[in-house]
Amino acid sequence: MKKVIPFLTLALLVVGCNNSKEKESKSKSEDEMSTENPLFSESTLPYGAPDFSKLNDDHYKPALLKGIEEQKNAVQAIANSEEEPTFENTVLALEKSGELLERASQVFYALTGSHTNETLQAIQEEMAPKFAAQNDMIYLNDKLFQRFKTLYDKRESLNLDAESLKLLEVYYENFEIAGANLSSEDKEKLKQYNEKIATLTNKFGKVLLDANNAGAVIFTNKEELAGLDEDYLKSIENEDGKGWTVALLNTTQQPLLSSLENRATREKLFKAAFHRADQGANNTSDIIKELVEVRAQKAKLLGFNNYAEWSLQKTMAKSPATINKFFEGLIAAATAKAQVESDEIQKMIKSKGGDFTLEPWDWNYYAEMVRKEKYDLDENQIKPYFEMYNVLENGVFYAANKLYGITHKERTDIPVYHEDVKVYELFEENGDQLGLFYVDYFARPSKRGGAWMSNFVTQSKLYNKKPVIYNVCNYPKPAGNEPALLTYDEVETMFHEFGHALHGFFAAQQYPSLSGTAVARDFVEFPSQFNENWALYPEILKNYAVHYKTGEKIPQELIDKIKNSGTFNQGYSLTENLAASNLDMQWHTITADKKIEDVAKFEKDALNRTKLDVVHAVPPRYRSTYFAHVFAGGYAAGYYSYSWTEMLHHDAYNWFEENGGMTRENGQRFRDMVLSRGNTMELESMYKAWRGSDPKIEPMLKARGLK
Structure with a gap:
C-alpha cells in the first residue's frame, strides 16, 4: 500500500469533544476488541468507505499498532530474503506492505484533524514517535536498501514499464534522502533526531490548538461588536446568553476585523491572535527553538548545510537559492504596492476623522471602506x-x-x-x-x-x-x-x-x-x-x-x-504571504552550529533582512509561534510553494484563455496531461509538455496588479 508513514506529521492536533462511544467499550477485553475491530478488514461499504456507524475511539490504537507490526514483519521478510532481488519480490512487495496501517491511519488522521477529542489526542501523541520509528525501520534498513540498490543500478535492463520504473526510482531516492547511505552509528543518531522531530511537531500542534481555544475573545457588551449582523451574533452567542465568543482562526488577521467598528475591539481581537502562542502556558517558542535545532542537526548529519537544502531535493525549486531568487522578483513589487495601499488607507482614516497612524488591526476595516469607495463593492451585498x-x-x-x-x-x-x-x-x-x-x-x-x-x-x-x-x-x-x-x-x-x-x-x-x-x-x-x-x-x-x-x-x-x-489589496496579500514564506525559509536555513535564543528577535531580524517589514501595518500571514504549516505540519521549508504554484496556475489559466477558455476539449487535455498523471513523471516535464513552454511569472504579476 501507499506509504503513509512519511506524511503522518501533516496531521495537526485539534481540541477535543468527548465521544460517548468511548464508555461503551471500556469493559471489553482486548480479544473482543480485536475480533470486533472494523478497521482490521476492508469496509464493505461502497468504494471501501469507512463505516463510521461501527467505529469508535477504542478501535484506532489497536489497528494502528497491529498495522505497524504487520508492516514490520513484511519488511523484515523482504530484507532477509535469500532470493535474488526482483521488482516483484522487493519493490512491489514493499509497495504492498502496510495495507492495514494505511487503512487505519487515513481514517484516524482524518478525525484528528476534523473531529478530535482527548482520547484521539492522547493516541496521536503516543503514536507520533512510533510512526517515526516505523519510517526509519524501512528507510534505514541496510539489507532492504541494498536490494533496492541492486535493482536501481541495473534498472535499464529490467524491462519495466514506465510507471514501475518510476516507482523503483522514487523508492530508491527516498532511501537516499532518508539516510540509507549513513554508517550504522549515524543511523542511530538519525533515528533519535527523527523521533524527537515527530514528538516536537506533535507537541507544537497540541499546544497551538490549546492556544487557539484559550485565545478566543469573549465580549459581554454588544456595543463592542458593532458592525456585525444579527445572524452572525446569534451564531457566536454563548450558551448562557451572557456574551459572545469570537474564536481565533489560524491566520494573523481575523475576518471580523473588516467589519468591527469599534477600534478598541479590533485591537483586542488582533492582539489576541498575534500573541496567542508567545506567552503563558501556551507559548510555543521553546518548542520552535528545539525543533529547528534538531532539524538542522539532522540535515548536517545527512550532509547538507541546512534543513531546507535537504528538504527541497525532490521539489521543482530544488534549492533555497532558487526560491530566494524567485522571491527577489516579487518582494520589491509587492511591498511597493502595499505601501501605495497603506497610503490610501491612511487617507481614508483621515477623511473619516481619525487622528491615528494605521495599525494592522485597522487595515481590513478601512481597506473595506477604500474598496467600497473605489469599486462600490460591499461584501454584504455579495x-x-x-x-x-x-x-x-x-x-x-x-x-x-x-x-x-x-x-x-x-x-x-x-x-x-x-x-x-x-x-x-x-x-x-x-x-x-x-x-x-x-x-x-x-x-x-x-x-x-x-x-x-x-x-x-x-x-x-x-x-x-x-x-x-x-x-x-x-x-x-x-x-x-x-x-x-x-x-x-x-x-x-x-x-x-x-x-x-x-x-x-x-x-x-x-x-x-x-x-x-x-x-x-x-x-x-x-x-x-x-x-x-x-x-x-x-x-x-x-x-x-x-x-x-x-x-x-x-x-x-x-x-x-x-x-x-x-x-485590490494584492500588495498586502502578497506581502503577508511572502513574509510567512521567508520566515519559514530563514528558520530552515539555520546551520547546525547556530543556536537561537529569542524567537521574537529572530523573526524581527528575518523580516528586516528581506525588507518585508517596510510597511508597518502588514504583519506576516503567520507568526512563527502559530505557524502550524511548518512546525506541526508538512510544509517545513515548503510554505513558498503557495506562491510558486500561484505562478503556475496563472500561467496555466493564461493557456486556457489563449485556447478558447472553458471547453470540454481543453478540460480533457488538462486532465489527461496533468491531473491524471500523479507522480509518474518529472513535474517540470509534465507541465512543459502540457503548456508547451516553461512557466512564466508575468501572468501572476498581471493578475496581482503588480505589472
Missing part, C-alpha cells in the same frame, strides 16, 4: 448570492461538469463522522463511477483551523480501488436553520479544495505511492489554485450566484465590481 451548498452543487460541481464531464449525486446512505458532513457520489461523463466525495464545511471546536483535502481511500489499479476523498473547511455555522452565506474568499476556498479533490479523483495510477496528489509540495497546490479561476468564469458564476431569498441571479453590476476589485 453574500446573499453565495449560499454554501448552492455554490458547491451549481458552481464547483457545475464547473467540473463543463470541463471534465463529471456529474454528482448526494448519498444519504453513507455513514459520516459528524452530522455536518455530506457525501456525494461522482460519475464520469459516460456514467461510470468515479468515487465518493465528503464535504465538511462548518467550523467547530473539535476541528483544526484552515481548509484541506485528503483521502479515506487512495486510487490504485493495483488494488482496483477508486478514490474516497474529503474536503474540510471552517466556514461559520449559521444559527438555527439559517442558510450559510459565504464571502467571495470563502467561495474561492471551496473551488480551491475541490481542485485538490479533482487531482485525487482523476488519478489513474497502478501504484498508490504514485497516485494523485503524491507529488512535490511546490506542485500539489497547482491544481487547487488553478481551479479557483472558474469561480468568476461568467458561465459558472451565473449558474450558482443566485440570491437565496429571491432566486435572482447576481446582477452584472455586482459581477463587474468583483472583477474590478480583483487586484
Whole structure:
C-alpha cells in the first residue's frame, strides 16, 4: 500500500469533544476488541468507505499498532530474503506492505484533524514517535536498501514499464534522502533526531490548538461588536446568553476585523491572535527553538548545510537559492504596492476623522471602506448570492461538469463522522463511477483551523480501488436553520479544495505511492489554485450566484465590481504571504552550529533582512509561534510553494484563455496531461509538455496588479 508513514506529521492536533462511544467499550477485553475491530478488514461499504456507524475511539490504537507490526514483519521478510532481488519480490512487495496501517491511519488522521477529542489526542501523541520509528525501520534498513540498490543500478535492463520504473526510482531516492547511505552509528543518531522531530511537531500542534481555544475573545457588551449582523451574533452567542465568543482562526488577521467598528475591539481581537502562542502556558517558542535545532542537526548529519537544502531535493525549486531568487522578483513589487495601499488607507482614516497612524488591526476595516469607495463593492451585498451548498452543487460541481464531464449525486446512505458532513457520489461523463466525495464545511471546536483535502481511500489499479476523498473547511455555522452565506474568499476556498479533490479523483495510477496528489509540495497546490479561476468564469458564476431569498441571479453590476476589485489589496496579500514564506525559509536555513535564543528577535531580524517589514501595518500571514504549516505540519521549508504554484496556475489559466477558455476539449487535455498523471513523471516535464513552454511569472504579476 501507499506509504503513509512519511506524511503522518501533516496531521495537526485539534481540541477535543468527548465521544460517548468511548464508555461503551471500556469493559471489553482486548480479544473482543480485536475480533470486533472494523478497521482490521476492508469496509464493505461502497468504494471501501469507512463505516463510521461501527467505529469508535477504542478501535484506532489497536489497528494502528497491529498495522505497524504487520508492516514490520513484511519488511523484515523482504530484507532477509535469500532470493535474488526482483521488482516483484522487493519493490512491489514493499509497495504492498502496510495495507492495514494505511487503512487505519487515513481514517484516524482524518478525525484528528476534523473531529478530535482527548482520547484521539492522547493516541496521536503516543503514536507520533512510533510512526517515526516505523519510517526509519524501512528507510534505514541496510539489507532492504541494498536490494533496492541492486535493482536501481541495473534498472535499464529490467524491462519495466514506465510507471514501475518510476516507482523503483522514487523508492530508491527516498532511501537516499532518508539516510540509507549513513554508517550504522549515524543511523542511530538519525533515528533519535527523527523521533524527537515527530514528538516536537506533535507537541507544537497540541499546544497551538490549546492556544487557539484559550485565545478566543469573549465580549459581554454588544456595543463592542458593532458592525456585525444579527445572524452572525446569534451564531457566536454563548450558551448562557451572557456574551459572545469570537474564536481565533489560524491566520494573523481575523475576518471580523473588516467589519468591527469599534477600534478598541479590533485591537483586542488582533492582539489576541498575534500573541496567542508567545506567552503563558501556551507559548510555543521553546518548542520552535528545539525543533529547528534538531532539524538542522539532522540535515548536517545527512550532509547538507541546512534543513531546507535537504528538504527541497525532490521539489521543482530544488534549492533555497532558487526560491530566494524567485522571491527577489516579487518582494520589491509587492511591498511597493502595499505601501501605495497603506497610503490610501491612511487617507481614508483621515477623511473619516481619525487622528491615528494605521495599525494592522485597522487595515481590513478601512481597506473595506477604500474598496467600497473605489469599486462600490460591499461584501454584504455579495453574500446573499453565495449560499454554501448552492455554490458547491451549481458552481464547483457545475464547473467540473463543463470541463471534465463529471456529474454528482448526494448519498444519504453513507455513514459520516459528524452530522455536518455530506457525501456525494461522482460519475464520469459516460456514467461510470468515479468515487465518493465528503464535504465538511462548518467550523467547530473539535476541528483544526484552515481548509484541506485528503483521502479515506487512495486510487490504485493495483488494488482496483477508486478514490474516497474529503474536503474540510471552517466556514461559520449559521444559527438555527439559517442558510450559510459565504464571502467571495470563502467561495474561492471551496473551488480551491475541490481542485485538490479533482487531482485525487482523476488519478489513474497502478501504484498508490504514485497516485494523485503524491507529488512535490511546490506542485500539489497547482491544481487547487488553478481551479479557483472558474469561480468568476461568467458561465459558472451565473449558474450558482443566485440570491437565496429571491432566486435572482447576481446582477452584472455586482459581477463587474468583483472583477474590478480583483487586484485590490494584492500588495498586502502578497506581502503577508511572502513574509510567512521567508520566515519559514530563514528558520530552515539555520546551520547546525547556530543556536537561537529569542524567537521574537529572530523573526524581527528575518523580516528586516528581506525588507518585508517596510510597511508597518502588514504583519506576516503567520507568526512563527502559530505557524502550524511548518512546525506541526508538512510544509517545513515548503510554505513558498503557495506562491510558486500561484505562478503556475496563472500561467496555466493564461493557456486556457489563449485556447478558447472553458471547453470540454481543453478540460480533457488538462486532465489527461496533468491531473491524471500523479507522480509518474518529472513535474517540470509534465507541465512543459502540457503548456508547451516553461512557466512564466508575468501572468501572476498581471493578475496581482503588480505589472
